[in-house]
Amino acid sequence: MLAALWTLSAAIRGYLRFYMPTNRAVDWLRSPRGLKWAIPVALVATPAYLGLTTLAIQGAARPSLGWLNVLVFLFFWNAAKFAWMAVLSLPMILVRAIRDVPVAGRPASR
Template sequence: MLTLIWHLSSFANDLLQRYAPTNRLIWFLRRRENLRYGVPAMLLSIPYLLIARGALALIEVGAPEWLYLVFILCIWNAIKFLVWGPVSLLYLAKARFREAKRVSASRTRQPSQDQRTG
């Protein structure tokens, strides 16, 4: 039974990581050339929070309770984008540090002009 649950949860995780739009966007933003868009991507949490508030308001006036799933999904996606902003800055700083380290290492390995001509 535990094996079945494990495989089903693994399948669900794989399915969501591949096809859920927010996960695809986060993976797109994780590329080195797109890390600079991490902080503006935090603004995507605003519509999710508004949709979550709307779903909660509908539930309060008597709408079906399955809207709690919409509420939870929107809150989760808003949190993902809010957290991604600072995390992307850390990834960007790490990438720039590595690039600067490579550039300085390549400068020290190259022989100077006097050694090449002599």
């Protein structure tokens, strides 16, 4: 039973990682080419998703629109992903810069 749940969760994670646009954007922002865009994208995407969250909260407060709570969770989760990417991108940039500095007596990493 545990193996079946593990396999199912891995399949769901793989599906969401490949087909959901924000997951693809975050994966690209973690790449070496996208890392320089991580902070600007996060500075735009995080407030945008938080604004959409507030709009969805206002809509979900109306009668018979409780299904909008799903969008509230989704928008907030995406805002948190991009905000967290902004926090993690600076150390990733620094580690990459330190790794690419040549050391005397050792050939360059490229």
